[in-house]
Amino acid sequence: MLTTLDRIAGWIIEYSALGFLLLVVAAVITIAVFYYRDITQTQHAIRRNYPVIGRFRYFFEHLGEFFRQYFFAMDREELPFNRAQRSWVYRAAKNLDNTIAFGSTRPLNQSNEVLFMNCVFPTLSADAVPTHSVTVGEGYARQPYSSSAIFHISGMSYGAISKPAVRALSAGAKEAGIWLNTGEGGLSPYHLEGGCDIVFQIGTAKYGVRDSDGHLSDERLREIASHDQVRMFEIKLSQGAKPGKGGILPGGKVTEEVAKIRGIPIGQDSISPNRHPDIHDVDDLLETLARVREVTGKPVGFKAVIGEIDWLDDLLTAVHRRGLAYAPDFITIDSADGGTGAAPQSLMDYVGLPLRRSLPLVVDKLDEYNLRGRIRVIASGKMINPAEAAWALCVGADFVVSARGFMFALGCIQALQCNKNTCPTGVTTHDPELQRGLVPKDKAKRVAHYAHNLMHEVGVIAHSCGVKEARALQRRHVYLIDERGVPEPLTDRYPQKTPRPEYLIASSEDRESA
Structure with a gap:
C-alpha cells in the first residue's frame, strides 16, 4: 500500500517529466521560430547562411564588451583590420550612431600616427560648402x-x-x-x-x-x-x-x-x-x-x-x-x-x-x-x-x-x-x-x-x-x-x-x- 510520501514522490516525478517535456517542446518551437526567422530575413548574411547558430556571433560580441580585458585580442590588436576599424564601418553601413564613450583606444604617441590640427575657430555648419567637383x-x-x-x-x-x-x-x-x-x-x-x-x-x-x-x-x-x-x-x-x-x-x-x-x-x-x-x-x-x-x-x-x-x-x-x-x-x-x-x-x-x-x-x-x-x-x-x-x-x-x-x-x-x-x-x-x-x-x-x-x-x-x-x-x-x-x-x-x-x-x- 502506497504511503502519502510515495504518492508525493510519484507526483513530483510525473510533473517533473511533464515539465521537462514541455521545456523540450518549447525549446524546439523556439529554435524552429528562430530558424524560420533567420532563413527568411535578408539583413544578416551569417544568420541567413547559419540559422540559429549564427545568433551566437552577436551574443559573443556583446559579451566581449565586458570580458575583453581577460582576453589577448583587444580593439587595436587584430589584423589586418582591428575591431575598432571594422566596428566603425559596420555602424556606418547600418546608418547607426557612430559615437563612442570613455576615451580613445588609439595609441596617440605611436610612430607615424596621424593627428589633425583643429582650429580654434572651426567652420560653422552654416558656413560649410559642398565638396567641389x-x-x-x-x-x-x-x-x-x-x-x-x-x-x-x-x-x-x-x-x-x-x-x-x-x-x-x-x-x-x-x-x-x-x-x-x-x-x-x-x-x-x-x-x-x-x-x-x-x-x-x-x-x-x-x-x-x-x-x-x-x-x-x-x-x-x-x-x-x-x-x-x-x-x-x-x-x-x-x-x-x-x-x-x-x-x-x-x-x-x-x-x-x-x-x-x-x-x-x-x-x-x-x-x-x-x-x-x-x-x-x-x-x-x-x-x-x-x-x-x-x-x-x-x-x-x-x-x-x-x-x-x-x-x-x-x-x-x-x-x-x-x-x-x-x-x-x-x-x-x-x-x-x-x-x-x-x-x-x-x-x-x-x-x-x-x-x-x-x-x-x-x-x-x-x-x-x-x-x-x-x-x-x-x-x-x-x-x-x-x-x-x-x-x-x-x-x-x-x-x-x-x-x-x-x-x-x-x-x-x-x-x-x-x-x-x-x-x-x-x-x-x-x-x-x-x-x-x-x-x-x-x-x-x-x-x-x-x-x-x-x-x-x-x-x-x-x-x-x-x-x-x-x-x-x-x-x-x-x-x-x-x-x-x-x-x-x-x-x-x-x-x-x-x-x-x-x-x-x-x-x-x-x-x-x-
Whole structure:
C-alpha cells in the first residue's frame, strides 16, 4: 500500500517529466521560430547562411564588451583590420550612431600616427560648402569625367567576388553617387545593372578587351566604351598586395559565366602575367595610354604600387618630351598593405612602399614636374575610415578608393577565406548556398550608407580644421608622430615641391600645342 510520501514522490516525478517535456517542446518551437526567422530575413548574411547558430556571433560580441580585458585580442590588436576599424564601418553601413564613450583606444604617441590640427575657430555648419567637383581628362579626353565625391569603390573583379556582391555594390554606388571599379576581371552585366558610374580596369591579361590571341583589341575597347556608364579606363601595372605578380583566381571560382566574361577555360586557375607583355618601358606605357584614350574617348590612367622610384622621373620627363596629350589622366597609387583575394605571403608582407610614404612622394614628383594640374591622383590601400581618407586629401589626393571597406559594408567578417570559395557571408564565394545570405537589395543600402557617412565625417574633420569642405584640407592640417613619439608637422617631413623652372615653360607650350 502506497504511503502519502510515495504518492508525493510519484507526483513530483510525473510533473517533473511533464515539465521537462514541455521545456523540450518549447525549446524546439523556439529554435524552429528562430530558424524560420533567420532563413527568411535578408539583413544578416551569417544568420541567413547559419540559422540559429549564427545568433551566437552577436551574443559573443556583446559579451566581449565586458570580458575583453581577460582576453589577448583587444580593439587595436587584430589584423589586418582591428575591431575598432571594422566596428566603425559596420555602424556606418547600418546608418547607426557612430559615437563612442570613455576615451580613445588609439595609441596617440605611436610612430607615424596621424593627428589633425583643429582650429580654434572651426567652420560653422552654416558656413560649410559642398565638396567641389574634380574633372579628369579635361581638354584631352573627348568625354572627360567629373565627380564631387571623394570616396569610391576600388577594383574587385567579378569572379573574385560574387554575383550578389557585385549587384549590391553597383546599386549602392548609384545611390551614393560614386564610381565602381570593375577590377581586372572584365565587365559583367551585374556591374551595369545598378546604373552607377564605372571605371573599367585593364589588367595584365586584358580580360574583357583581349582578342583571340590575348592582345589588346581596339574593337573590344570600343564595345566596352560604348556603355555610357563606363566613364574611365585604368591600366593596372601592379597592386599593393602582390607587386610583380599578376591576378590569381582559383579554379574553383572560375564558373562558366566567369570564364565567358574573361575568355578563359572553365574551372582552371586564372593567373595573369606578372606585367603587361606589350609594355616594356615608360614610352610603351604612354603610347598605350594615348591609344586607349583615342579609341575610347574617355580618360585613361594607370594603377601601380610604388617601389623603385627612378621610373617616375623617366615617366614624367617623357611626358614633357612627348607633350601633355600623352600624359596619364590619373595615377592610382596602391599601398603595399593593399588587399587581394589571393597572393604569395612573401609579396604581401615584404614588397612595395606603404601609402604613407608613396602618396606624398608621387604628389611631390608631379609638383616638381609641373604636372599636378594635368594628372589627377587617386589614393588606394587600407583606407576604410574617415581619418585615412582625410589624410590622403591633405597630402594631395584628388580621390580615395577602397575595396575592403566596402566588403565590410557588404557584411564581410574578416574570416580570411577569400581565396577558398568558402566565404561565410557570401561576398567572395560562388557557392549558391553561401551566396543566398547576401541579399543585394539590402546590402546596397549599406554600401550607400557607408560611403555617405564616411564622406560626412571627412567633412567633420575638415570643419574642425577650419576649412569649409574636404578638398580644402592641406598638409599644414596634419601632424605625424615621429620615432620619438613627438608630433611633427607633415609640412616638415614632406615639404611640397615647387616646379622646376624648365618645366614651367614646357608645360605652357605643351598645353597650347595640345
